[in-house]
Amino acid sequence: MLNTREKIINSSIELFSSKPFENVSIFEICKNANVSNGIIYKYFRNKEEIYKFLLSEIILRINSHLSKIEGENIEERLKDFVRKNLELTKKEFKLIKIYRHGQYKFLEYEKMIQKVYNKSLESVYRRKLKAIEKFYILSIIRHINIYYTTKDIDPDLDFLIKSLMYGFLYKSKKVNLELDKRIFYLRVPVNSSNIKYKILSAGTEILTSREYSSVKITDITKKAGISAGAFYIYFKNKESFLDSVILNIRKQVMFFLKDNFNPNYTALDNHILFLYLLFEYYKDSYFKYKLIREMELINNKIYEMFIDKDIEFYLETLDDIKHNLKDKELIAVMLLGISHYMGIEFFYTKQFKNRNTFLDEIRFFIQNGVEK
Known part of the structure; x- marks a missing residue:
């Protein structure tokens, strides 16, 4: 008892x-x-x-x-x-x-x-x-723990161990992508006359400096310059408003990656590019990164949908590697683990300081692994 x-x-x-x-x-x-x-x-x-x-x-x-x-x-x-x-x-x-x-x-x-x-x-x-060696292995393993436990399936341990020790994406056409010299374009929704857009913009601005739990509907409506009644025309409650905010962030992130994906690059080059883009997107708006991660408890169905969509998209970017679908899915989860924990290490624990050094080093370990 x-x-x-x-x-x-x-x-x-x-x-x-x-x-x-x-x-x-x-x-x-x-x-x-x-x-x-x-x-x-x-x-x-x-x-x-x-x-x-x-x-x-x-x-x-x-x-x-x-x-x-x-x-x-x-x-x-x-x-x-x-x-x-x-x-x-x-x-x-x-x-x-x-x-x-x-x-x-x-x-x-x-x-x-x-x-x-x-x-x-x-x-x-x-x-x-080294810090980057530990990051490479642990970011992959910690993400795999959650993904495969949530799905109630087992990863191929032999393939995973081989990937951790010897790498899993090898081909690279570009030693230096010269990412700092390029300009990337981000789709930004704009319609200042649209009431729903005003509400979402006002709410998102509030969330840059306040915890979601402390934000009231009256805070949002006051910021947007609308009545409470107008809010409820578009959103059932605060939770449905948050769902829309996060779905908008997700759409913007996915478009950012897809619009800048280069079919002439290898999978390795594109995924180094993705890490660069994700850093660019979130570096001045950590709260967006945190909101998406917190969705696991706020609305688990939407969170699981995000994960499934991430895997689906990443699988599409792995056409140039010769593996079966099961192994490609494992590779997609590994890459997502690296991107997820990159956010934690740069934006929260601040273990890493230099993005370009990080990208060069993580490219090496994705190609070569940590053998000895």
Whole structure:
């Protein structure tokens, strides 16, 4: 039988894994745990302390699960490392969902979890790894953990290990794409007379400096210079408004990539180009990057649709590589992992400072992997 503290923790896991931090209340945690409101303060001072406890808990569990990596050589140890990551993700998926949301809000925990992963990964290679080497391997593995667990399927571990150790995109027609010398064009929707456009523009501007949870419909309507009634003509509620904001961001990002995709480039060259473009798009608007990532808890159906569309598009860009569809899908997930964690490392933890150096180095590892 669970004690009171365990009931509170389990209730918090259930709620925080299905809703953003801001949308969960102490009252709701207690009601879901079937305990009185006041008793929760015997164990936790406030909601943030509960949340941080859960973040610490998943880090402790990851550390314990990855504390002993087995194998006679790098390949065997790397496979054990990947297998244990997948096992833990399946077992602790709710806690990991909480962590994925909290990694932006409480950055100190992202730095803590990286130390755990780095220590374990260095036990695989039995040497100190460069920051870019760790990034290459971990960005791929962490993204694969989520994607394949969500889909309830298993990746081809042999193909994955081979890709991590020896690379997975090899052909390159251009040693230097000279991206800094080029101008890229972005489709921007404009219609100042359209009421829906005014609402979306006003709301997006507010979201540049405020958390979504703190924004009220009256803030949006005041900024747009319209009545509350006009808002409800176009949006059922604040959630449907946010859906539209994020769908617009997504459309703009996808058009940006598709419009600048070059059919004369190899897959490798185009995906280095994509990393450059994604950096350009988000560098002055981190909030857009964060909103899209938070969609996993705000509206999971839309988030999963995004992932499926990403994979579908990336598969279209891999025509020049000779692999079956299953392997190409794995490559698409690996590339998306690199782009996702590039955003975290540049915009949040700020581990990397120079974009061009990063692109040159990540190109090398996509081609060659980390063998020894």
